[in-house]
Amino acid sequence: MEVEPIPTAAAPAPSYAKVVGPPRPTQKPGPSGVQRAPRRQGMAPTPPMSPVAGSATVEAIRPHLSRWVSRNRGTLTYRMVQILTGHGCFGKYLHRVAGREPNPECKHCGAPLDTAVHTLVECAAWGPQRHVMESVAGRIDSLQSMVTAMLRSEDNWAAVASFCEAVMLQKEVAEREREEDALADPVRRRRTGRRLRRYAHLLPP
Numbered sequence: 270m271e272v273e274p275i276p277t278a279a280a281p282a283p284s285y286a287k288v289v290g291p292p293r294p295t296q297k298p299g300p301s302g303v304q305r306a307p308r309r310q311g312m313a314p315t316p317p318m319s320p321v322a323g324s325a326t327v328e329a330i331r332p333h334l335s336r337w338v339s340r341n342r343g344t345l346t347y348r349m350v351q352i353l354t355g356h357g358c359f360g361k362y363l364h365r366v367a368g369r370e371p372n373p374e375c376k377h378c379g380a381p382l383d384t385a386v387h388t389l390v391e392c393a394a395w396g397p398q399r400h401v402m403e404s405v406a407g408r409i410d411s412l413q414s415m416v417t418a419m420l421r422s423e424d425n426w427a428a429v430a431s432f433c434e435a436v437m438l439q440k441e442v443a444e445r446e447r448e449e450d451a452l453a454d455p456v457r458r459r460r461t462g463r464r465l466r467r468y469a470h471l472l473p474p
Contacts, residue, residue: 287419313455323354325386325412326353326354328412328413329353329411329412329413329415329416330416332413332417333416333420336390336420337420338417342397342426343419343426346430347435348433348434348436348437348438349429349430349433349434351385351437352388352389352412352433352437353412354385354414355385357385357437357440358437358441359383359384359385359387359388360372360373360374360382360383360384360445361373361382361384362378362384363444369448375387375394376443377392377440377443378392378394378449379392380392382431384410385412386412388436388437388440389409389412389415389432390409390410390411395432395436398432398435398436399432401428401431401432402429402431402432405424405425405427405428406418406419406421406424406428406429407425409429415429
C-alpha cells in the first residue's frame, strides 16, 4: 500500500520586524522614570514658563471666566488688551521688557512706577477720562473690578473701551514724541529695522 506523502508546511511569512526594520531607539527615562520625548537635533530646550507672566490678567478674569467666555457682546480692542495685559505704553513694560525706557517711571504724573493698574486707577493725568468712565461703569479700583463692570452691561463695556482708547492713544503719541526727540536717551530712539518696516502697516495710527 502506497503511503501518501505528508504535505510540508508553507514557508513562514516574514515577520513584521524584518519588513519594517528594527524599532528606533528611544531616549532613556529621566531621573524620575518618565520617558522623555525625543528632541530634534540642534533644537534648544523649551524654557519653563514663568508663573508670574499674565497672572494679573488671569486673576482679573478667573472669577468671571464662564461669563467672559460665553458673553455675546463686547469686543476687545487693541488698546483694551494693553490695559488688561500690561503689555503696552507703560513705563514698567517699556523699561523691563521692551528696553526702550531708561526707567519705569510714569512720564505723565512722575510716579516711580507706571503700570496698567496705575494708568487705570491712580494716574492723575487721566483723571477726567477716569471720571467719565466711572460715571457710567461705577467705581473701578483694579483690573478685576474693571472686568466686573464690563460684564455688567453693554454701556459699561463701552465706557471702559472709551477710556482705554482715549488714554492709551495719548500715551502712544507721547512715546513716539520721546522716540523722535533728537536729545532723547539712545534707548528711546525709534527703531527702523527690517522687522519694524515689515509690520508698520499693522501698527495703530
